Amino acid sequence: MGTRSQVPVNVDTDRLVRHYHNMCRVRAFEETALEALEQGLVPGPLHPSIGQEAVASGVCANLDADDILLSTHRGHGHTLVKGAAPLAMMRELLGRAGGCCGGKGGSMHIADFSVGMLGANGVVGANILIATGAAHAIRLKGETRVAVCIFGDGAINRGPFLEGLNWAKIFTLPVLYLCEDNDFAATTRTRSVSAGDGPGARAESLGIPSLAVDGNDVLEVDAAVRDTLAALRDGGGPRFIHARTYRLSGHTAADAAAYRDSGEVAERWLNDPIARAAQMLRNTGMAADALDEIAREARRAMRAVLDEARTTPWPEDRQAHLDVQDTLGPGLARAD
Amino acid sequence: MGTRSQVPVNVDTDRLVRHYHNMCRVRAFEETALEALEQGLVPGPLHPSIGQEAVASGVCANLDADDILLSTHRGHGHTLVKGAAPLAMMRELLGRAGGCCGGKGGSMHIADFSVGMLGANGVVGANILIATGAAHAIRLKGETRVAVCIFGDGAINRGPFLEGLNWAKIFTLPVLYLCEDNDFAATTRTRSVSAGDGPGARAESLGIPSLAVDGNDVLEVDAAVRDTLAALRDGGGPRFIHARTYRLSGHTAADAAAYRDSGEVAERWLNDPIARAAQMLRNTGMAADALDEIAREARRAMRAVLDEARTTPWPEDRQAHLDVQDTLGPGLARAD
Amino acid sequence: MYRTPWVRVSRGPIESMAICSYLAAGKAALDEEMQRDATVWALGEDLGRGGVFGQYAGLAERFGRQRIVDTPISEAAILGTAVGAAMTGTRPVVEMRFSDFALCAIDELVNQAAKARYMFGGQTRVPLVVREPVGMWRSSAAQHSQSLESWYTHIPGLVVVMPSTPADNKGLLKTAIRSDDPVVYMEHKDLWGLEGEIPEGEHLVEFGRARVVRSGSDVSLVSWSKTVHTAAEAARKLASEGIEAEVIDLRTLWPWDEETVHASVAKTGRLLVAHEAVGVSGFGAEIVASVCEQLHDALRAPPRRITAPRVPIAYSPPLEDLARVTTDRIVEAVRQSMSE
Amino acid sequence: MYRTPWVRVSRGPIESMAICSYLAAGKAALDEEMQRDATVWALGEDLGRGGVFGQYAGLAERFGRQRIVDTPISEAAILGTAVGAAMTGTRPVVEMRFSDFALCAIDELVNQAAKARYMFGGQTRVPLVVREPVGMWRSSAAQHSQSLESWYTHIPGLVVVMPSTPADNKGLLKTAIRSDDPVVYMEHKDLWGLEGEIPEGEHLVEFGRARVVRSGSDVSLVSWSKTVHTAAEAARKLASEGIEAEVIDLRTLWPWDEETVHASVAKTGRLLVAHEAVGVSGFGAEIVASVCEQLHDALRAPPRRITAPRVPIAYSPPLEDLARVTTDRIVEAVRQSMSE
Numbered sequence A, B: 001m002g003t004r005s006q007v008p009v010n011v012d013t014d015r016l017v018r019h020y021h022n023m024c025r026v027r028a029f030e031e032t033a034l035e036a037l038e039q040g041l042v043p044g045p046l047h048p049s050i051g052q053e054a055v056a057s058g059v060c061a062n063l064d065a066d067d068i069l070l071s072t073h074r075g076h077g078h079t080l081v082k083g084a085a086p087l088a089m090m091r092e093l094l095g096r097a098g099g100c101c102g103g104k105g106g107s108m109h110i111a112d113f114s115v116g117m118l119g120a121n122g123v124v125g126a127n128i129l130i131a132t133g134a135a136h137a138i139r140l141k142g143e144t145r146v147a148v149c150i151f152g153d154g155a156i157n158r159g160p161f162l163e164g165l166n167w168a169k170i171f172t173l174p175v176l177y178l179c180e181d182n183d184f185a186a187t188t189r190t191r192s193v194s195a196g197d198g199p200g201a202r203a204e205s206l207g208i209p210s211l212a213v214d215g216n217d218v219l220e221v222d223a224a225v226r227d228t229l230a231a232l233r234d235g236g237g238p239r240f241i242h243a244r245t246y247r248l249s250g251h252t253a254a255d256a257a258a259y260r261d262s263g264e265v266a267e268r269w270l271n272d273p274i275a276r277a278a279q280m281l282r283n284t285g286m287a288a289d290a291l292d293e294i295a296r297e298a299r300r301a302m303r304a305v306l307d308e309a310r311t312t313p314w315p316e317d318r319q320a321h322l323d324v325q326d327t328l329g330p331g332l333a334r335a336d
Numbered sequence C, D: 001m002y003r004t005p006w007v008r009v010s011r012g013p014i015e016s017m018a019i020c021s022y023l024a025a026g027k028a029a030l031d032e033e034m035q036r037d038a039t040v041w042a043l044g045e046d047l048g049r050g051g052v053f054g055q056y057a058g059l060a061e062r063f064g065r066q067r068i069v070d071t072p073i074s075e076a077a078i079l080g081t082a083v084g085a086a087m088t089g090t091r092p093v094v095e096m097r098f099s100d101f102a103l104c105a106i107d108e109l110v111n112q113a114a115k116a117r118y119m120f121g122g123q124t125r126v127p128l129v130v131r132e133p134v135g136m137w138r139s140s141a142a143q144h145s146q147s148l149e150s151w152y153t154h155i156p157g158l159v160v161v162m163p164s165t166p167a168d169n170k171g172l173l174k175t176a177i178r179s180d181d182p183v184v185y186m187e188h189k190d191l192w193g194l195e196g197e198i199p200e201g202e203h204l205v206e207f208g209r210a211r212v213v214r215s216g217s218d219v220s221l222v223s224w225s226k227t228v229h230t231a232a233e234a235a236r237k238l239a240s241e242g243i244e245a246e247v248i249d250l251r252t253l254w255p256w257d258e259e260t261v262h263a264s265v266a267k268t269g270r271l272l273v274a275h276e277a278v279g280v281s282g283f284g285a286e287i288v289a290s291v292c293e294q295l296h297d298a299l300r301a302p303p304r305r306i307t308a309p310r311v312p313i314a315y316s317p318p319l320e321d322l323a324r325v326t327t328d329r330i331v332e333a334v335r336q337s338m339s340e
Ligand SMILES: Cc1ncc(C[n+]2csc(CCOP(=O)(O)OP(=O)(O)O)c2C)c(N)n1
Pocket: A072, A073, A074, A122, A123, A124, A125, A151, A152, A153, A154, A155, A182, A184, A185, A186, A190, A247, D045, D073, D075, D097, D101, D104
């Protein structure tokens, strides 16, 4: 991509700066979390979204606080841009008190219901049905907000994809399905196990209008999502967006991704959505320094977040038994 | 349809007579079973396929004995044409010894593995995965036979539809999916809960070639299936056929189907596939008497089958505990 | 944010009694709760035409197609969308038709509904009811006859309810609908036609309170769902032999009324648990284990379970009968226990 | 018609021993069985690159992509197609990755695989193995840590295997692959790296034979899977206090070795069951119930279960630890039992 200069003519610079800022924060959050993992501070698995930040920002920056978002195991970026506090998120990753789930969920279950983020999910595809149901409730209650479900390219081969999309269409629900296609499902090239012409074709066979976008071009994602949300709010029923991106890191932090060659990854780094946004901004005349400062500031902020999170105490022991259910029954009265 | 005379020019009369014969036998088997039910001889539920016999014959008469067939809860016709003995089937419906499943399955689990009929199923859509797996085994073993899965229009909204079809396509399996669309899923008009352009469109979105046929025209079903099976045996991967028909009876024998008006049903009776085949045969010059005799003979044969089945003893008590699993463990040693 | 307030369950005043079937009682419960709370809705296959057993007959006409929702055959979606809708300010009542089909939606129930409150640190609640008709009924064979209640008692986060009478079917379903946690609500198909008295007016039954069907001093007979009636019948027979059985209907398996059961066994010194499900790892094992752990010295005879053998349910009636818990089997087990 | 002949399981001659990890033992078992029988194949996500824990590393290169099959994320199809393939003359080994994901394929396992042989009157067999790695491992939280073995013991038609050592992981997996009935095969994720001796040559372990890990006369300590090691450690501590615990590793939960357990309790008079799963309706309840029913008079103290509380598994390590069965908890429970 290098010195590409195909800046959209009427680029909304403020908007692009906000996206750039969001993406830098997401990248910084995850890089900091990976450092924390290396230092032994993160007890569970991390699924980084490095290289996919344009999807997080392009989608989630378009959502109102009361719009509903469902995400995946790779959901830090979505959650952060939807408005969750990075400190509460970092505490969650570290399993500490004050984590957004009180330390009980970890990265795979990150959620902040106060900003409409109803959860990452440890089960691929399960979020599709939950988002569809949230949209069903919205419709039942006659509300105007919408639900958005982000899922990976791997999820399109699970039953809930069919059942959820069919459901949303027959009940004309206000839900946007966004397939964040990063080429991989764990160590598998998803296209090698996915029949047909891809996610969009499947959605269209169910009568759901679908768009394909370059998921590394934040403005393209942004524009597609904005238009689609407007259509959704008009009550036309569900919509589908297929965003093609690439997972620059391994599946988890522990995955060296030896199943793909380094040349491929190096080439894909040239298409880094953050670098692309920066280039566009430079093309509009913005100073490289100012851009760098945004990135540095994001890193400083996330380091501060980590510093605070790591000194936060563990959850109290009694939390282990709280929030199971109201009716505890005899089992919990026993010592074991 | 009445006096319609659009007989295909080169109609293979022998073939059509065989289909007519098959369809009369299926109709007679089910009518006899319904009589048995009214007499209190059938302890469990029956799902008649009256009006859908052209699918049973058009599909199953094209299968070799070692081809594999998976069917549904509405599977008497498929099973009979695939080659199961009507006496063993009737005994099964009556829960008697010598039933094809020893009386342990009943109508919903009718099966005859000796003729490649690997079972009806009590769970809508579950047969899709089993058939796909049978095709996978065929491919692994390098065999030339094929698998056929017949399912209803209701099954296309269950997850296994997506997962199974995707699977068959990516592994290029020799399996024909045949959607027997009788307009209803129990009391629900299936199209009211099915998004998009129907079963075929869904299959095509997965890269599976699809054909639509008039499921009440046995020659059209026959021709489509014959061609498709030839393609399957050539190794081109899975195929799909959407056969439109109509369920003339209720969902079960106990269902009066008050949710549709009698005018609709009366009109649909004019499209009875058996009457249509008879008409075509008369048009080729076959005597009405000869046709009637085929139907009468089928009824006599099935009555004889019922007479024999009803005098068959119940299964022995020890059957209750047999064929659970080889390793019984301590539980079965106990009296309770 | 999207929470509905937790309603404390209490017993309403009993004004008078009316005769009503188990099926109608369930329908009345849903009807009343739908009138009371506009966020209650029901979804499942064929509900618009009353549902497969008629449990919903007339409700679509009364509440409209928005609140009595006809669904595709998509069990995973029926349950999974209910989870999302429950998190978003509504109270879905999910109809699974036969409990066996709920096996198509176990991820949604066990990994999602049951765990969401805990996993998200109390940020959300999942107030949904899953109706799962259970049991042997009209020779329906292996895939339409199961009773898997013990599975759900094993899953933290789930409430498990198994009413045996019309009154309880009304009172417990109303309580279930008001519960802020997911409830697996298992009606027995063979009880639909059972008639019984129902208190008029607001009738709610608390979770975790067993019903002592019959007092007795010789043996404690614990059961639930349809088998309660078999146990009661056995107790009547035994009474004619001079054996006084205390029959306890657990009504809810989680929470279960350990207190009532333990008090009974402390009195009688003998425990028998009778249930329709397979014995191995059935909920009877949990009750026996709990009593043996805590009342070892009070037991005057070994505990016993009267259950189904570990076999699938056969279609043929005589074979099916061999898996059935009968009055005779219970009577015989009690007699043996009394002789120990 | 499509049956493969039933192979009787016997113990092969033990030639010599080699040191091997639990993970490598499982791989060796699959490798040997795939060499022995061309109808054996494995399917699951990422298997071509070794599977998520490396249990399949190198096998795709050795046996080709036809027999080590990379699948889409379609758990229902992975299991459901295996059912059809098992009915059609092959022996699929199904990899579910985490046992929690098997909840996406319960209809296929419970309604189809487990019941087919019976429901079709013995016309077919379903010789498949479902590998379901279980248990707490590296703070994986509520959806990646479950141990639901008791569910499967409740289902007629299923065999349930839970090896605790490398030798057993080899011998039991080989037996499982030769079984003509469906086997739920639960490896513990936290044992992958455990090293131990493995008999060289053909090594098969029969289903339904417990292993007495340590003999003792004071108390019977029954366990399986990872918790066997915790129990053995507790027994060592107790020995230093003069308490001799007999530690029994069940190895298979269905069939389970009632004989060995009962003989042990008849000797010691004391039963403790320790398992990682939730206690309520866990398999410990079945063992306790079975012993109390049949050995009531032999018990000198109430039986006890040391299990997880009925809570989902939390992410945060200190909270997760509170759900763990530890050596200390077992030691303490035994001490209390000895004082009764
Ligand atoms: C039902 C289920 N099966 C398998 C897994 C294990 N798993 C976790 S993430 C993942 C890959 C998912 O791929 P995709 O949907 O493309 O999302 P990505 O990881 O690429 O963001 C797999 C297989 C799971 N979590 N849930």
